[in-house]
Amino acid sequence: MPITPTVNEALRRLRLDDDLRQDVVDAIPQALAEVETFLDGKLYEDADQREAAQDLRGIVCTADIIAAQLLLIDGLVNNNSDEGADLKRSRAYRMLIRHRNMGA
Secondary structure, eight states, rough: OOOOOOHHHHHHHHTGGGGGGHHHHHHHHHHHHHHHHHHHHESSSSSSHHTTTOOOOEOOHHHHHHHHHHHHHHHHHHOOOHHHHHHHHHHHHHHHHHGGGOOO
């Protein structure tokens, strides 16, 4: 599984107009950085890739991690109030918590 949603996937799943394409392009790496920071680990497409990198704290990307990124992208791109963006961020974090590296 890829570690980020594609631009077309984000536009479709978030029901965004194509005029927001460049905003989505810009938001995808921001969402990935936020997810990896929250998880305290780098995302990998599969276990083989993680093992090849010898990254014990690495995390294999799953569908719920992609969904969390989509929420973060939506919070960055859509016309949100501060409260709306914060709600999307907190929901994304709740989706990610089970994958988070905690402690040494």
